[in-house]
Amino acid sequence: MTAPLTPPHQPSPHDNPWALPHTGTPGEKDGPGLAAELRQSVLVLVLVALAGALLGLLWLWLAPRVPLVSDARAVFLKDTEGEEAIGADGVFALLALGFGAVSAGVVFLLRRAGGVPLVVALALGGLLGSMLGWGLGTWLGPTHDVAAHAVSVGQGVTFDAPLDLNAKGALLAWPVAAMVVHLGLTALFGPRDPEPVWDAPYLPPPAPHQSGS
Numbered sequence: 001m002t003a004p005l006t007p008p009h010q011p012s013p014h015d016n017p018w019a020l021p022h023t024g025t026p027g028e029k030d031g032p033g034l035a036a037e038l039r040q041s042v043l044v045l046v047l048v049a050l051a052g053a054l055l056g057l058l059w060l061w062l063a064p065r066v067p068l069v070s071d072a073r074a075v076f077l078k079d080t081e082g083e084e085a086i087g088a089d090g091v092f093a094l095l096a097l098g099f100g101a102v103s104a105g106v107v108f109l110l111r112r113a114g115g116v117p118l119v120v121a122l123a124l125g126g127l128l129g130s131m132l133g134w135g136l137g138t139w140l141g142p143t144h145d146v147a148a149h150a151v152s153v154g155q156g157v158t159f160d161a162p163l164d165l166n167a168k169g170a171l172l173a174w175p176v177a178a179m180v181v182h183l184g185l186t187a188l189f190g191p192r193d194p195e196p197v198w199d200a201p202y203l204p205p206p207a208p209h210q211s212g213s
Contacts, residue, residue: 040111041121048103048122048178052129055092055099055174056136059163062095063088063137066161070150078158085166092134093170100126100177108185122182126174134165 064087067078107122141163143149153159165171 037115037117041117044107044111044118045121045125045128048107048125049128049132051099051103052132053136055095055129055133056140058095059088059092059133059137060140063091063163065142065163067158068146068150068161069158070153070155075146075150077161085161088163089165089167089170092137092165093167093173096126096130096133096170096173097177099129100174101181103174104178104181105185108182108189112186112189119179119182122178123175126178127171130171130174134171138163138165 064084066084066088068075069078103126104122107118111118138144142160144162146162149159
């Protein structure tokens, strides 16, 4: 008579050599939910766009002035070979690049695990901020009614031309710089995805030794 055999080990549902990596429970998510991420993105967009007011004030302060003069019949550039107009565009572009880098750095420090909505909000906020800075700088600068201004100052008196942005491509400096800097910081210092955990393959136990009676 033979001894009863010990029932072999029954593999659990997880003892599968072809098991996929462990990815957590079905409802588990990393970081905030989509609604929270969208709220953060909207907040970033608004704050970055409002920072354009500071850009406009700095541009108004630092941009070179274009001198004009009137001879009672027409208004002319006082210095026909001057590069003040180009300088105003260059100052705006440099300031916008700086604002883009700073805004991207601040957003990355406050929200390292930013997703696509955050980057889009950063870029769109930078574009709106550039437009706000451009509009505020031109509005607070010298009047655009050049003829009336020439009459008011008198013949032969030098006055400043309206502050304007001739190279409209400078409006893209802020959003482009923000995206490049943020993506670079994320690639260098952003959180890394955890390594997948593989379930160990099931190895059946050795056959039990059978002995006679």
